[in-house]
Amino acid sequence: MSDTINVAKIFGEDVFNDTVMMERLPKKIYKDLRQTIETGKELDLATADVIAHEMKEWAIEKGATHYTHWFQPLTGVTAEKHDSFISAPLENGKVLMSFSGKELIKGEPDASSFPSGGLRATFEARGYTAWDCTSPAFVRHDAAGATLCIPTAFCSYTGEALDQKTPLLRSMQAINKEALRLIRLFGNTTAKSVTPSVGIEQEYFLVDAKKFRERKDLIYTGRTLFGAMAPKGQEMDDHYFGTIRQRVAAYMKSVNEELWKVGVSSKTQHNEVAPAQHEIAPIYAKANVAVDHNQIIMQTLKRVAHNQGLKCLLHEKPFAGVNGSGKHDNWSLTTDDGKNLLEPGQTPHENIQFLLVLACILKAVDEHADILRESAADPGNDHRLGADEAPPAIISVFLGEQLEDVVEQLVYTGEATTSKSSGTLETGVKTLPHLAKDATDRNRTSPFAFTGNKFEFRMVGSRDSVASPNVVLNTIAAEAFAEVCDILEKTDDFDMEVHDLIKKYFTEHQRIIFNGNGYTDEWVEEAKRRGLPNIKSMVEAIDALTTEKTVAMYERFGVFTRAELESRAEIKYENYAKALNIEARTMIDMASKQFIPSIIKYTKTLADTVIAVQAAGANSEVQVELLNDVSALLKEAEEALKALITSTNKACAMDEGKEQAFYYHDVILPAMENLRTPIDKLEMMVDKEAWPMPSYGDLMFEV
Numbered sequence: 269m270s271d272t273i274n275v276a277k278i279f280g281e282d283v284f285n286d287t288v289m290m291e292r293l294p295k296k297i298y299k300d301l302r303q304t305i306e307t308g309k310e311l312d313l314a315t316a317d318v319i320a321h322e323m324k325e326w327a328i329e330k331g332a333t334h335y336t337h338w339f340q341p342l343t344g345v346t347a348e349k350h351d352s353f354i355s356a357p358l359e360n361g362k363v364l365m366s367f368s369g370k371e372l373i374k375g376e377p378d379a380s381s382f383p384s385g386g387l388r389a390t391f392e393a394r395g396y397t398a399w400d401c402t403s404p405a406f407v408r409h410d411a412a413g414a415t416l417c418i419p420t421a422f423c424s425y426t427g428e429a430l431d432q433k434t435p436l437l438r439s440m441q442a443i444n445k446e447a448l449r450l451i452r453l454f455g456n457t458t459a460k461s462v463t464p465s466v467g468i469e470q471e472y473f474l475v476d477a478k479k480f481r482e483r484k485d486l487i488y489t490g491r492t493l494f495g496a497m498a499p500k501g502q503e504m505d506d507h508y509f510g511t512i513r514q515r516v517a518a519y520m521k522s523v524n525e526e527l528w529k530v531g532v533s534s535k536t537q538h539n540e541v542a543p544a545q546h547e548i549a550p551i552y553a554k555a556n557v558a559v560d561h562n563q564i565i566m567q568t569l570k571r572v573a574h575n576q577g578l579k580c581l582l583h584e585k586p587f588a589g590v591n592g593s594g595k596h597d598n599w600s601l602t603t604d605d606g607k608n609l610l611e612p613g614q615t616p617h618e619n620i621q622f623l624l625v626l627a628c629i630l631k632a633v634d635e636h637a638d639i640l641r642e643s644a645a646d647p648g649n650d651h652r653l654g655a656d657e658a659p660p661a662i663i664s665v666f667l668g669e670q671l672e673d674v675v676e677q678l679v680y681t682g683e684a685t686t687s688k689s690s691g692t693l694e695t696g697v698k699t700l701p702h703l704a705k706d707a708t709d710r711n712r713t714s715p716f717a718f719t720g721n722k723f724e725f726r727m728v729g730s731r732d733s734v735a736s737p738n739v740v741l742n743t744i745a746a747e748a749f750a751e752v753c754d755i756l757e758k759t760d761d762f763d764m765e766v767h768d769l770i771k772k773y774f775t776e777h778q779r780i781i782f783n784g785n786g787y788t789d790e791w792v793e794e795a796k797r798r799g800l801p802n803i804k805s806m807v808e809a810i811d812a813l814t815t816e817k818t819v820a821m822y823e824r825f826g827v828f829t830r831a832e833l834e835s836r837a838e839i840k841y842e843n844y845a846k847a848l849n850i851e852a853r854t855m856i857d858m859a860s861k862q863f864i865p866s867i868i869k870y871t872k873t874l875a876d877t878v879i880a881v882q883a884a885g886a887n888s889e890v891q892v893e894l895l896n897d898v899s900a901l902l903k904e905a906e907e908a909l910k911a912l913i914t915s916t917n918k919a920c921a922m923d924e925g926k927e928q929a930f931y932y933h934d935v936i937l938p939a940m941e942n943l944r945t946p947i948d949k950l951e952m953m954v955d956k957e958a959w960p961m962p963s964y965g966d967l968m969f970e971v
C-alpha cells in the first residue's frame with residue numbers, strides 16, 4: 269500500500285519535548301527548566317518568558333493559532349479554554365503574536381461551573397490552572413486547526429485541588445520521598461528519584477455512526493438501556509485476538525498515527541472478547557504523563573471514529589450480555605537510573621529489598637482495600653465488577669506460584685531458602701523453539717495481580733480517569749514504606765529487623781493473597797470468612813474516602829486535606845445521581861416516544877390481520893396468540909414506565925447527596941430493569957421492520 273507510515277520520523281513531531289527544548293532554548297534557560305522538571309525548583313518569571321516565547325514560535329511553525337491550558341476537572345474528562353496568540357491590534361491595524369511566561373505558567377479560566385463539592389462558593393469561584401512542566405506540551409490538530417495544549421493542574425484560590433492531577437502529583441512526591449528513604453537504607457546512594465511507572469491498557473467498542481445516531485440511549489448515556497441479545501454473542505471466542513476487519517484496521521492506523529505524532533507510544537492493538545470490542549495500549553510512562561496520555565488516547569479514539577463514520581464507545585458496559593470495557597493500570601516503581609523496585613530477579617527469596625517492598629505493598633493493599641476499590645468506582649463500572657467478566661468487587665492480590673511459595677516458606681518456617689524455578693516449556697514439536705517459562709502464570713480474574721515486575725490493577729472502568737487509582741497506590745505504598753523506614757532507621761541490627769518485618773507483614777496480611785479463580789461464588793464466601801470487604805456498588809464505596817484512617821493517611825502525606833476528601837465524596841454522590849437520572853429519563857423518553865407507540869402500531873397491524881384472516885375463513889390462532897402476548901407485555905411495559913416516572917420524579921425532588929444517590933441505586937435502578945425486561949422480550953416478537961431502532965446484532969456485527 270502506498271500510504272505507509274514512517275513511525276520513527278513522525279513520532280513526537282508535535283511535542284515540545286526535550287530535544288526541541290534543547291535545540292531551541294538558550295543553554296541557561298534549558299538548564300533551569302530541566303532543574304524544575306527534575307527537582308521541582310521554582311521557575312522565575314523571566315525564564316518562563318523565554319520558554320513561553322520559544323514554545324509559541326515553535327507552535328506557530330506547527331500551524332497553531334491558539335493555546336490552551338488543558339486540565340482534568342472532576343468531571344472525568346478533560347477541559348480546555350482556547351486563547352489565540354494574537355495581541356491587541358496595532359496602530360497599523362495588524363496584530364502581533366504573543367505568549368508570556370505568565371500565560372504559560374498560570375491560567376484563570378472562569379471555571380465556576382466545574383464540580384467543587386462545596387470547596388468554592390460561587391462568589392469566590394476563582395480557579396487557577398498551573399503548568400505541569402513534567403508533562404510535555406503538544407500541538408493538537410483537529411477541526412479547530414492546530415492548538416498548543418499545555419498540561420496543567422487545576423486548583424482553587426485557596427490552593428485546594430479541584431482536579432485529578434494535583435493529588436496525583438502530590439502522591440508522586442510522597443512515594444518519591446519514602447521510596448528513596450527505603451532504598452538508601454539498602455545502600456543505594458546514587459538514585460536521585462523514584463517515580464511510579466504506569467502503563468494503561470484501554471478497551472473500547474466501535475459502532476457505526478449512523479446506527480449510533482438512531483439510539484437515544486447511546487447518544488445520551490453512552491450505553492444501551494434496552495436491547496435483546498443478538499443470536500450470537502462472544503461464546504465462540506472468535507473475535508478475541510481475531511483478524512481485525514479492514515474498516516477497523518484503517519481506524520486503528522489513523523489512531524496510531526495521530527498518537528505517535530503527539531508522542532504517545534501506542535504499542536499494542538487487538539480485538540477484545542466481545543464483538544466490536546478492541547484494545548489499545550501504549551508503553552508505560554511516568555504516572556502523570558501516562559494519565560495525560562490516557563486522556564489523549566480516549567480523545568483520539570473518539571475524534572478519529574467521528575472522522576471515519578464510526579463512534580467509539582468508552583462506556584464500561586455498552587451492551588448487556590457481552591463483556592464490558594475496563595482499563596488495566598500497570599504500576600511499578602522505577603529509580604531515575606532505571607532500577608525497578610518490583611523486579612524480583614531469578615531468585616526472589618534472596619532479594620531482600622524486593623521482599624520488603626512486596627510485603628509493604630501487601631500490607632498497604634490489605635489495610636486500604638476500601639479506597640483502592642473506591643478508586644475504580646463509577647456508575648458504569650457497577651455493571652462490570654463482580655459480573656463474571658471483570659474482577660470481583662473484592663480486593664485481593666495474585667502473586668503467582670513462585671512468590672506465594674516464598675511467602676509461605678517465610679510465614680511457616682521463618683526462612684525462605686528456595687525459589688521455585690520456572691524451567692522451559694515443552695511443546696512436543698522438535699522444530700519449535702524451547703521457550704523459557706515465566707515464573708508466574710497469569711490469572712485474569714484477579715483484581716490486583718503481580719505480573720512479573722509490576723502490579724496490574726484491573727478494576728478500573730474504561731471511561732474513568734486512571735489518576736485516582738494511582739493516587740491511592742502511590743500513597744498507600746508511601747505510608748507502608750514510611751513505617752518500615754521509621755523502624756529501620758533506628759535499628760542496631762538491620763538484617764534481623766528487615767527479616768522480622770517481612771515475616772510479620774506477610775503473616776499479618778496473608779489473607780489478601782488469593783491465587784484462585786476470582787469469578788467463583790466460593791471465593792466470595794471464602795473472602796467473607798477472611799474478613800475482606802466486598803463493596804458491591806459505587807454508592808457503598810464512597811464512604812471509604814472520608815474514614816478517619818483514610819483522612820489521616822492522606823493528610824500525613826499532603827495528598828488530600830479532609831475538606832478536599834469530603835468535597836470529593838459529595839461530588840461522587842452527585843455524579844452518581846446525575847448519571848442515573850439521565851439514564852432513567854432517557855428510558856422514559858424512549859419507551860414513551862418510540863417503543864410503546866411502535867408496539868401499539870404493530871398491535872393494530874396484527875388486529876387488522878386477525879380480522880382479515882378470519883374473514884377469509886382461515887385459522888387465526890397464531891395471529892391471535894401473538895396479539896395477546898404482545899398486548900400483555902405492552903401492559904407490563906406501560907406499568908413499569910409509570911412506576912419509573914413516579915420514582916424518578918421523587919428522586920429529583922430529594923436534596924442532593926448520599927441519601928439521594930442511594931435512592932437512585934436502590935429504587936431507580938430496579939425500576940429501570942423492570943421497564944427493560946418486557947421491552948426486550950417484545951423486541952424478540954415484533955416485526956423487525958416495526959422496531960424503532962437498530963438491534964444489538966446491527967450494532968455489534970455490522971461495523
Ligand code: ADP
Pocket residue numbers: 465466467468469536549550551552598599600601608721722
Ligand atoms: P498484558 O499482557 O497484560 O497486555 P503487557 O506486558 O502487554 O501486558 O503490558 C501492559 C502494559 O503494562 C503496557 O502498557 C506496558 O508498557 C506496561 N508495563 C510493562 N512493564 C511495566 C512496568 N515495569 N511498570 C509499569 N507498566 C509496565
Ligand code: MG
Pocket residue numbers: 469596724
Ligand atoms: Mg493486562
